Amino acid sequence: MSGIAATLQKVYIRNLAEKNKRIDGRKLNQYRNLEITPNFISKAEGSAMVQLGKTKVLVGVKLDLGEPFKDTPDKGVLITNAELVPLASPEFEPGPPDENSVELARFVDRGIRESEAINLSKLVVKEGETVWIVFIDIHVLDHDGNLIDASAYGAITALLTAKMPKAVINEEKIEVIDEWAPLPIERVPIPVTVGKIGDKLLIDPNLEEENVLDAKICITFEEEGNICAIQKVMGLFTEREIEEAISLAEKKSKKIREEILEITKGGDE
Amino acid sequence: MNEEMSYMLEKKPEKLFRDDGKRLSGRDLFELRPIKMKVGILENADGSAFIEWGKNKIIVAVYGPREIHPKHMAIPTQARLRCRYNMAAFSTSERKKPGPDRRSIELSKVIREALVPALLLEKFPKTVIDVFIEVLESEGGTRVASITAASLALADSGLPMKDLVTAVAAGKIDGKIVLDLDSAEDMYGEADLPIAIMPRRKEITLIQMDGKMTPQELRLALGKAIEACQQIYEMQKRALLERYKI
Amino acid sequence: MLKKYPKTGELVIPGEKLSPLEVFMPGENVYVEDGFIYAAKIGNVLQDLKKRKVWVYSRTDKPALLKPGEIVLGQVTQIKDKSLTVKIFAKLKPKKTLFKTPFTGEIYIANAKREFLETMSQAFTVGDIIKCKVSKVTGYLIALDTKDPDLGIVYSRCTKCYIPLKAVTIKRKQILQCPKCKIIYPNKKVARDYGKIILH
Numbered sequence: 001m002s003g004i005a006a007t008l009q010k011v012y013i014r015n016l017a018e019k020n021k022r023i024d025g026r027k028l029n030q031y032r033n034l035e036i037t038p039n040f041i042s043k044a045e046g047s048a049m050v051q052l053g054k055t056k057v058l059v060g061v062k063l064d065l066g067e068p069f070k071d072t073p074d075k076g077v078l079i080t081n082a083e084l085v086p087l088a089s090p091e092f093e094p095g096p097p098d099e100n101s102v103e104l105a106r107f108v109d110r111g112i113r114e115s116e117a118i119n120l121s122k123l124v125v126k127e128g129e130t131v132w133i134v135f136i137d138i139h140v141l142d143h144d145g146n147l148i149d150a151s152a153y154g155a156i157t158a159l160l161t162a163k164m165p166k167a168v169i170n171e172e173k174i175e176v177i178d179e180w181a182p183l184p185i186e187r188v189p190i191p192v193t194v195g196k197i198g199d200k201l202l203i204d205p206n207l208e209e210e211n212v213l214d215a216k217i218c219i220t221f222e223e224e225g226n227i228c229a230i231q232k233v234m235g236l237f238t239e240r241e242i243e244e245a246i247s248l249a250e251k252k253s254k255k256i257r258e259e260i261l262e263i264t265k266g267g268d269e
Numbered sequence: 270m271n272e273e274m275s276y277m278l279e280k281k282p283e284k285l286f287r288d289d290g291k292r293l294s295g296r297d298l299f300e301l302r303p304i305k306m307k308v309g310i311l312e313n314a315d316g317s318a319f320i321e322w323g324k325n326k327i328i329v330a331v332y333g334p335r336e337i338h339p340k341h342m343a344i345p346t347q348a349r350l351r352c353r354y355n356m357a358a359f360s361t362s363e364r365k366k367p368g369p370d371r372r373s374i375e376l377s378k379v380i381r382e383a384l385v386p387a388l389l390l391e392k393f394p395k396t397v398i399d400v401f402i403e404v405l406e407s408e409g410g411t412r413v414a415s416i417t418a419a420s421l422a423l424a425d426s427g428l429p430m431k432d433l434v435t436a437v438a439a440g441k442i443d444g445k446i447v448l449d450l451d452s453a454e455d456m457y458g459e460a461d462l463p464i465a466i467m468p469r470r471k472e473i474t475l476i477q478m479d480g481k482m483t484p485q486e487l488r489l490a491l492g493k494a495i496e497a498c499q500q501i502y503e504m505q506k507r508a509l510l511e512r513y514k515i
Numbered sequence: 516m517l518k519k520y521p522k523t524g525e526l527v528i529p530g531e532k533l534s535p536l537e538v539f540m541p542g543e544n545v546y547v548e549d550g551f552i553y554a555a556k557i558g559n560v561l562q563d564l565k566k567r568k569v570w571v572y573s574r575t576d577k578p579a580l581l582k583p584g585e586i587v588l589g590q591v592t593q594i595k596d597k598s599l600t601v602k603i604f605a606k607l608k609p610k611k612t613l614f615k616t617p618f619t620g621e622i623y624i625a626n627a628k629r630e631f632l633e634t635m636s637q638a639f640t641v642g643d644i645i646k647c648k649v650s651k652v653t654g655y656l657i658a659l660d661t662k663d664p665d666l667g668i669v670y671s672r673c674t675k676c677y678i679p680l681k682a683v684t685i686k687r688k689q690i691l692q693c694p695k696c697k698i699i700y701p702n703k704k705v706a707r708d709y710g711k712i713i714l715h
Contacts (some may be wrong), residue, residue: 005588005604005613005714008644008670011679012713041406042324044359054312058405060359083367085355087330089313089403094353096368131660137358137367139403141310141328313615315577334578337615389528389546389555393580395656424529427577429555431546434528469530509528513557513574 004209013212017200023209024053028202029248033147034256036153036163036263046162046183048105050154053206054086054144059154060137061162061183064175068131074259075133076123081137082151089143105138107191107231108152111220112136115189115228122184125167130174134183144263146208148233150160150217152191153260159185160264189228190257191220192249196237201244203252217245221253275294282453290443294451299493301437301449304501306418306508309423314401316426319507320418323451324408326360329418333428334396348393352381354415356404376412377402383436383465383475384415386434388431398428409452416465416475421505425512433505434474435498436465439490446490448497462487464494466504468474471495523562526574527554532561532702533569542570581649588669588712589620589659591643594601597624597637601645603660605714613714620657621648627661627703638704644670646706667704669712680707 013091021029032053041047046061068075082105084092097105112118123132136158138151158166166179195205196215205213220227227246237245281428291297302323311317314330337343353512355378364470369377384400400422402415413436440450442458457459460480466473482490520534521527533545533552539641542563543627546555552558558571586608587600601620606612624632632638639645641683646666647659661667671695680691682705689709691700 007590008714010711022511040355041359043325043362043406047359056311056356058357060357062359064364064366081367082356083357083402086399086400087311087314087328088351090335135358135364137364139357139359139405142313143402144312182397238509263547315579315615330617334580336618393578424557424577427556427573427575428545429544430529431548431553431555433528467530469532506528509557510526511528 006208008157010207010212013209014198015155015200017197019103024206029252030198031204031256032206034153034259036157036260038157038264042159045164045258046160048154048157048161050150050157051211052146052153052204055146055150055206056138056140057143057147057150057154058141058157059151060139061155062135062137062161063164064133065125065130065176066133068128074124075120076111076118076135078082078109078118078120078136079133080105080112080136080138080155082108082140083141084143084147089138097254101245102115103231103233104147104250106126106152107148107218108136108138110229110231110245111152111189111191112155112159114186115220115222115226117156117185117187117189117222118151119184119186125174126169130167132167134159143207144247145191145210146204146267148231149191149204152189152220153256155191156188157260157264159183160188161217164214166263174202187222188257188260189220189222191218191229191251193253194245194248195216196241197216198236199241201241201248203248217242218248221247225250248250285454285458286445290448291454296449298445298497299448299497301497301500302451304365304504305389305505306421308421308508314422314426316422316428317424317425317485318421320414320421322410322417323449324406324412325404325411325414326406327414327418328403328405329413330400330401330414331419331422331428332401333398333426334393334428335399337395337397340481342397343395344396347390348388348396350379350381350385350388350397350398350400352384352400352402352419354380354402355410356406356407356411360407376415379475379477380412380416380419384419384423386424386472386474387420387430387432387434387467392429395397398426400425407452409450409455410463412436412475413438413463413465417501417505421508424509429436432467432469433502434465435468435505436463436475437494437501437504438463438495439494441480441486441490446486446493448493459487459489462490462494464491464498466495466498468498521560523560525560526558527560527571528557529553529555530600533560535569539567539569542568544571545569545575576612576696577607577608581606581652583649583651584648586610586666587647587649587659588714589617589645589647590672591639591641591645594635594639594641597635599627599639600620601647603657603659603682605646605648605711612713618657620649620659622659622661626650628658628667629662632702637702639668640671640674640703641712642672644710644712646708651702661704665707667706667709669706669709671700671703673698679710
């Protein structure tokens with residue numbers, strides 16, 4: 001929706017929020033319908049198509065052998081990238097990643113990295129020389145709000161269902177053999193996005209709501225209950241609102257983690 | 270080999286036919302891979318289509334006619350058609366670096382040229398129509414699958430058209446003319462001949478070839494490809510009617 | 516003789532042959548080539564036997580373009596002495612539609628208000644949301660009109676306090692006033708339903 005239309009919409013959405021109502025009929029703490037299809041792309045080592053309401057995001061995980069970073073010779077490498085392709089929204093332009101796609105990629109990356117979701121030490125083939133590089137590529141297909149949550153759920157689902165081939169050192173040469181195992185995933189970080197309109201907080205804002213939000217924050221939880229990443233995306237919050245947002249997000253993240261684990265379990269032969 | 274094609278590399282098979290005379294995929298010479306099409310799958314786009322062609326998975330969105338920026342790009346007498354063919358990083362065997370390369374720029378151009386003849390662009394002077402093609406998974410023949418899906422997305426967007434556009438590739442592998450090459454056949458065969466036609470009018474809007482064929486072989490390949498287009502056209506028609514039936 | 520051509524009600528796709536030109540006249544959503552009429556859009560064939568016309572009833576309202584007579588909503592983006600530029604983002608009549616990409620329209624001073632206006636800046640401010648009628652479309656150049664009392668500003672903000680202005684009635688005339696600093700804007704071209712437009 002056009003940003004100008006939002007000016008007119010704002011009063012309407014704000015009045016609804018005061019009555020604890022939303023433009024699409026949801027409750028303030030209600031998520032949209034979430035559908036995740038793992039293994040959507042067979043060329044990728046892992047993948048997931050996520051539909052969150054009308055938002056569609058496809059995430060692929062690819063593996064490649066490469067050099068480790070100099071300061072972490074004993075760890076594999078994680079690289080996260082997001083493409084906001086113009087197919088997904090009239091507001092996306094072709095060209096190199098803009099600040100929104102970089103923020104999206106970096107926040108998803110941070111949740112996975114800081115929770116130590118991937119045990120990067122298990123991705124070493126030859127210390128200091130060759131490690132597995134895990135590429136997470138986020139491809140947004142239809143933008144109807146809350147791209148961060150949709151992308152992060154796609155990323156963790158793709159990681160949980162990804163298969164890694166075995167790499168062995170054979171007379172100084174590295175060989176990749178046709179023996180596949182799951183990636184060493186040890187935690188499932190789940191972000192939940194909380195929007196603020198007037199003095200009301202709501203979760204999983206759709207695009208119409210995002211256009212009129214006063215503030216937005218994303219909070220990522222891991223299963224032990226720790227918070228592993230936060231990003232205030234726009235606007236301002238009071239201390240009390242942050243606390244409220246955290247408890248809203250915590251509850252919801254548990255439910256979504258259960259859903260994702262349900263979808264991905266039994267995927268391994 | 271072209272360096273930027275390296276990310277599309279498949280392992281080289283010893284030969285491209287099995288002992289029983291069928292292709293490695295089990296197909297006969299002129300047998301197409303399974304094709305599925307769906308029209309109207311995106312919310313934001315004015316028109317959209319999804320095609321699964323073998324393992325190729327391609328999504329196409331159409332936006333417009335809309336205002337063109339910068340304005341000097343406007344054509345006074347007709348709409349401008351823009352195409353952007355893009356491959357997702359995870360769409361190939363080896364990860365493809367995101368963003369346009371020379372191959373995708375050329376493909377965007379030839380795809381646009383294949384679609385333009387079917388559109389009545391003079392109805393919308395000074396505007397732009399954007400066709401965005403995202404290859405989500407590729408297995409050879411993405412340009413013909415893209416054209417086939419793009420023409421569905423254009424029809425879905427309500428733009429007036431003279432005809433749909435239907436495309437398929439013919440080629441030559443291990444000395445034999447075949448239809449619908451997959452990546453290994455494309456890579457290690459002798460020739461690849463993608464074509465697109467307006468199926469009702471039988472006019473050719475795309476023809477490219479790389480490799481070697483005799484003129485006789487080319488005639489056979491072209492004839493077979495046009496025949497196959499009729500088959501694909503019926504699928505396109507069904508997909509459109511499926512979307513617009515009451 | 517029309518047996519092999521699609522009949523009234525039949526769903527057709529672009530390129531399907533509808534009739535020879537000598538039997539029917541071409542109507543909407545068709546094109547003519549080599550003496551035949553073909554469908555140009557997906558839709559249902561309609562043959563008007565009285566008027567001897569064939570056309571396609573389109574099954575979508577796309578592409579969403581503007582036609583003269585339609586009522587639209589736009590935002591004032593630039594004001595010159597004798598004209599202003601409007602970013603049109605929605606259609607109100609005949610059918611409410613939000614445009615995914617806005618169109619650019621223009622209002623010439625003579626078409627802005629019934630009363631005489633010296634300059635456009637007396638009646639409008641950049642950022643105002645206005646309701647207008649489309650008067651002419653050539654390519655993407657869209658001429659607009661706000662003369663009618665129903666048309667004009669539907670949303671405006673105080674240039675000092677940046678809060679939405681309220682419409683007050685003074686001497687049976689709608690005038691905009693800032694609810695905070697109480698400044699009035701006497702010459703604004705206010706629409707009858709100021710502040711009452713809801714897009715949902």
